[in-house]
Amino acid sequence: MIKRNGPRTWKNIHVTNTQSLEDLMDVDNSNAQRRLQSPYDFLNQASGDLNALIQEAKAKKKKLRAIGSAWALSPIQSTDHWLVNTKLLNKCFEADADCFHPDYPQDKRPLLVIAQCGISIAELNVYLELPREAGRLARSMKTTGIGAGQTVVGAVSGNTHGAAVNFGALPDFVAAIQLCNGTDKPLWIERSDRPVMNETFFDRIQSKPVRDTDIFNSALVSFGAFGIITAFAIETAPLYQIVFPVIKEVDEPKLASLLADPGYYSGLYHLEFVFNPHEETYFLIEGTKVNYEEGHPIPKPLWIVSNASGYAPGDRVGRLLLKLPLVSAARKSKIQFKEYLKNAVLSDVRGTSGQLFTATITYLEGFIETALAVSLDDTIATLRLLKQATRDMKLPIVVQVRIVHPGDAVFGFTCHFPKSVVVEFGMLRDSDYPKFEELILTKLRGSGIRYSLHWSKNSLVDPTRLLQMYGTDRIETWKRSRQTLFNGDADLMDIFNHRDLKTAGLA
Amino acid sequence: MKPHVPKLLVFILLLISMTFFSCSVTHVYQAGGPAGREMGNQPGTEWGSDRSNVFFWGAIRDDVRIESCKLGDGTRLNIEEIKIEKNLGCQLAGLLTLGIWQPSKISWRCAKPVN
Numbered sequence: 113m114i115k116r117n118g119p120r121t122w123k124n125i126h127v128t129n130t131q132s133l134e135d136l137m138d139v140d141n142s143n144a145q146r147r148l149q150s151p152y153d154f155l156n157q158a159s160g161d162l163n164a165l166i167q168e169a170k171a172k173k174k175k176l177r178a179i180g181s182a183w184a185l186s187p188i189q190s191t192d193h194w195l196v197n198t199k200l201l202n203k204c205f206e207a208d209a210d211c212f213h214p215d216y217p218q219d220k221r222p223l224l225v226i227a228q229c230g231i232s233i234a235e236l237n238v239y240l241e242l243p244r245e246a247g248r249l250a251r252s253m254k255t256t257g258i259g260a261g262q263t264v265v266g267a268v269s270g271n272t273h274g275a276a277v278n279f280g281a282l283p284d285f286v287a288a289i290q291l292c293n294g295t296d297k298p299l300w301i302e303r304s305d306r307p308v309m310n311e312t313f314f315d316r317i318q319s320k321p322v323r324d325t326d327i328f329n330s331a332l333v334s335f336g337a338f339g340i341i342t343a344f345a346i347e348t349a350p351l352y353q354i355v356f357p358v359i360k361e362v363d364e365p366k367l368a369s370l371l372a373d374p375g376y377y378s379g380l381y382h383l384e385f386v387f388n389p390h391e392e393t394y395f396l397i398e399g400t401k402v403n404y405e406e407g408h409p410i411p412k413p414l415w416i417v418s419n420a421s422g423y424a425p426g427d428r429v430g431r432l433l434l435k436l437p438l439v440s441a442a443r444k445s446k447i448q449f450k451e452y453l454k455n456a457v458l459s460d461v462r463g464t465s466g467q468l469f470t471a472t473i474t475y476l477e478g479f480i481e482t483a484l485a486v487s488l489d490d491t492i493a494t495l496r497l498l499k500q501a502t503r504d505m506k507l508p509i510v511v512q513v514r515i516v517h518p519g520d521a522v523f524g525f526t527c528h529f530p531k532s533v534v535v536e537f538g539m540l541r542d543s544d545y546p547k548f549e550e551l552i553l554t555k556l557r558g559s560g561i562r563y564s565l566h567w568s569k570n571s572l573v574d575p576t577r578l579l580q581m582y583g584t585d586r587i588e589t590w591k592r593s594r595q596t597l598f599n600g601d602a603d604l605m606d607i608f609n610h611r612d613l614k615t616a617g618l619a
Numbered sequence: 620m621k622p623h624v625p626k627l628l629v630f631i632l633l634l635i636s637m638t639f640f641s642c643s644v645t646h647v648y649q650a651g652g653p654a655g656r657e658m659g660n661q662p663g664t665e666w667g668s669d670r671s672n673v674f675f676w677g678a679i680r681d682d683v684r685i686e687s688c689k690l691g692d693g694t695r696l697n698i699e700e701i702k703i704e705k706n707l708g709c710q711l712a713g714l715l716t717l718g719i720w721q722p723s724k725i726s727w728r729c730a731k732p733v734n
Contacts, residue, residue, distance in 0.1 A: 113691025472659025
């Protein structure tokens, strides 16, 4: 059902965006007339409600966006018209045996789940790893980011990346997409060469099948521009654990030699490193996938800043400390990095994905984060450039670098070969932030380093940068896919045209 | 008439500071999760908020009635997180009136339905 909460001021989770809304609407799985019986009923009610809402938006010439967990730092998720809260659509289930396409491998069928758009990473982890019903397998997500509060659909739509060095980013575990875009029926999108479900399933979810690899790969990372994704079919893995040894401190030559050696990272499941740009060394965080074993202690959750008595830094303390005069940026970075290593790094632990990646912390207010990806071959040059810029501008920051296998999403920013190296840094959201971002991008461009920007963290994608990041063919594929799914209906497409899409020249 | 100008100015500044600047924030939230894993906050809704004005050292209270934590069919949801904010204006109001007027802003997010 749809509940309209009326006009209000809205902020995203990390308080980087504030805006007025004409209406904030909750969509949920309740039904005042009858009790919904099967999981297909839930999918059908949600897709019916949302498709009707999109048609209403078309008639009233309103913009409409689904917010998921409102986790994105950039304004890519928001609109000043109708914002739709999808978090209450959090069902997850297994498709019946008679719903699979004959070509979908038998051994993968018990590992496939259908997840509604509002389910969060943490909720899905619990569903998969702690099965309640007898006979249901314990399974794991194939990768996640460090955070667990995002909705799975939101995380995929913005290309949340994680650090699965030999698997890929979150979009890479999606097998099929249910999309509502205001056309006559919801759409169920699959790759043409990897069919998943059959006509029985399409009938049960009252959706029109679309089997097209270009459209599928375009819709995967489409940040709400293709309509509202109401469900995913997600491929999971049998329950596993990841072992993280104690973090290793290495210098730049050692880091360079490790990253240049595919033999080094071919046996790892998770690979990241962190550093203080005012210092010379790096700390490697290496995870190896192992079989699940009972009896290991549950890892201490990371990113918890309050102590046992509940004392924690106030919401604005971080900003205050980082703005302190008479203390150098290098000194502030040193303190910040020490706390980061203590509270935010996986070291000497073993656990499942759902035990390890649990962060739902909201950023301390006044912070923002940037993420960009480069090729593994450009890592050292990028790090040197970033360090120099940080020191030149005297900024107190901590940098995290995560290595991800490249994926197939047309606008997936983790698209670099042989591996994508995602460089992230959080910093104060003040007048230095846009200057620093521009400085880094200008230096990358000047050094001939190809980069791509994280859709959910950066708002700097203009037509020139889009072309540099993805090239003409990908841009045209994405635009054509969007046109096709909307049947060329410009009014419907306009409902989902937002500021960032226009800035990028995509609308 | 002159003495009224500073009072009016103080009042306007108080109103502005009550509206825009947060001074102290207390978060109330659930911790832990199934099988010992930390779930953090899993809100089902966006923040809702209301103002509370307590008078005469608590002799007159101002309850915050949360009516938004429910589904479309009226089913009630739990409350996942509460935030109590006292900005500079609220602190000053309490100080200048010697506690006769103690305003604060109460915000909440509702929990998700159990899957």
